[in-house]
Amino acid sequence: MTVQIKVYSDYVCPFCFIAEGPLQQAIQGKDVEVEWMPFELRPVPNEPLRPDEPYIQRAFHQSVKPMAERMGLDMVLPQMSPHPRTHLAFEGFQFAKEHGKGGEYNHRIFKAFFQEEQDIGQVDVLTKLAGEVGLDESQFRAALESRTYQEAHQKALHHAYREAGIQVVPTIMIGNHVLEGVRSKEAFEQILNEELKQAQEKQEFGDGMACGIDGCR
Template sequence: MTVKIKVYSDYVCPFCFLAEDPLLQATHGKDVEVEWMPFELRPAPNEPLRPDEPYIQRAFHQSVKPMAERMGVNIVLPQMSPHPRTHLAFEGFQFAQEHGKGGVYNHRLFKAFFQEEQDIGNVDVLTKLAGEVGLDEAQFRAALESRTYQEAHQKALHHAYNEAQIKVVPTVVIGDQVLEGLRSKEAFEQVINAELSQLQDKKGAGEGMACSIDGC
């Protein structure tokens, strides 16, 4: 039986970028299904993040950068100000997901923003990145310009904010377990293995049970 995993993240969240690799390592070779779930940290009309804000500088240099160095991940604080809103990037994700490339699209956007300082709020940039992961650039651009996936993205946000009650990202829901914040590969593995074991126990408990014409 398959363990369902939902990953709530935003492309401008550095901890979401850092959480990607340990989660993928923890799920490798296991009977799991990973679903990436959109979440906007600063949806309009909220002010977008600005890299020169003192608390952003402190968080990056005191927490994000040292953690990334320990993990062996190259990361920079993009200097574009303000940081891009991510609604168009997520509408692009809906397109990518529909075409079987949601995961690789996510990975490319994280790298583009936190390693290459590309403006992932720009349609031209997003279209180029989509092409790099094998998506049809003309179709992708047309979908963004016509806002084809706007409603799908808004439904995803409604789910995250109101139904799942997500407050921070990354939040990883593994089966019935909710993990908030960046976790290690070992922490993810522990929860995944426990959920797999629980599903196996449930399956075993039901084996051999049946009803006859005389009753159960």
Template sequence: MTVHIKVYSDYVCPFCFIGKAAFEEAIKGKDVDVEWMPFELRPSPSPQLDPVNDPSKQYMWQTSIQPMADKLGVEINFPNVSPHPYTGLAFEGFHFAKEFDKGHEYNTRVFQAFFQEGQNIGDIDILTKLAEEVGLDGASFKSALESRTYQDVQR
């Protein structure tokens, strides 16, 4: 019997990135259907986090996030994209990717881009490059983001 699980996450949440790896390992080889649910923790116009200039965020990274990632074997880097981008546009890209059965691949690539490569996932050109890397048509993807085709779906 297939187990259906909804996973709510945000691309700029380090706990979501770390948990994603542990979760995927736990369900490997099991009859599980996963539905990724975009959840923007701080949507516009909420203030953006600026961890590079916030000693409390750096302390939390050093004492909580990095040790947890190390323990679970997850490669993660302190994100130097600061302030953190809003992720609504990246999630609109997820909805596009999901239509073409590339939602999981897109999620993984966006998380990696932010937490392993320090890329600004709030930038349409970067998101388009990431979409192409997972096999999506870049021109169609970029057009959908520019025209905000998935804005209502994301809301």
């Protein structure tokens, strides 16, 4: 049985970018299905982040950058002020997901923002990035300009805020485990192995009953 993984994240969340790497390493060769779930940290009418604010500078240099370096990830604090809102990038994600490129698109958007300082709030930038992962640029641009996926994105946000009750990103749900924040590859692997073992037991002994060394339930 396949283990379901849901990853709630925002493209302007540095910890979401950091968490992506160890998760991808941990799932290699495993029977899992990853679903990326949109979450806006600063939706309208909230003010977007400004990188020149002292607490943003402190958080990046004291927490984010050292953690990224430990994970072997090069990151910068994008200096555009304010930081872009991410609703258009997420509407683009809905297009990418529908065309089988959701994971590739997500990774490219993260890299564009935190490594290349590209303005991911702009249609032109998003369209170019979509083309780089193999999406049709003309169709992608038309979808963003017409807001074709606005409703789908709003439904995704409603799910995250109201139904799933997400308050922190990244939040990663692996089967019955809910993880907030960044985890190591080894931590992800341990949880994945537990979930895969439980899934295997359910498959062997029937739905609704899983047997281990201490009995069945």
